[in-house]
Amino acid sequence: AQKITQTQPGMFVQEKEAVTLDCTYDTSDPSYGLFWYKQPSSGEMIFLIYQGSYDQQNATEGRYSLNFQKARKSANLVISASQLGDSAMYFCAMRDFNTGNQFYFGTGTSLTVIP
């Protein structure tokens, strides 16, 4: 069963606008972690932001914020004030403590920032 679902294969955003990348997850474990990674065309995986399942507040890291809706099992990434350098693939992932510390990744969203 798909643990992480990213339904937007590709997204476009105007420079300086905000954009939301969707992510839903599936787990019955009350303890888990949610992550977002960025993969530019150079190929490396860059960690962006983390949200723990027990965290009360939505995580923020600079221009990145995670819109965590636990009841809906969604963990959307919001990028504010988009920049050309934000053009990349974005992956949502979940850490499942119940299965030996495994990580599950979505299929990714390709974001293109238009000048």
Added chain:
Amino acid sequence: NAGVTQTPKFQVLKTGQSMTLQCAQDMNHNSMYWYRQDPGMGLRLIYYSASEGTTDKGEVPNGYNVSRLNKREFSLRLESAAPSQTSVYFCASSGWGDNEQFFGPGTRLTVL
């Protein structure tokens, strides 16, 4: 502090050849992982090692073997390479308390 290192960066094999991808981390992490990344598929877990001395199959283990040589090193072996194993391979590590999984730079493997 090099983080996670992988060798080689690029490799071309012929069908049926064998090879070992090497991975090492210097962050004293317990858990290490091998993923493959194919277009449109995201990252799929091949094998992981939750701690030194243990290894477990992930989503796509067929055709691969792994060895957790010590706490630092986790290798991935292709015994008889097939064109379907053409992919980018990432090694990663994490500690139990870490809010991040650290990735190596990847190995681009082509099997002809």
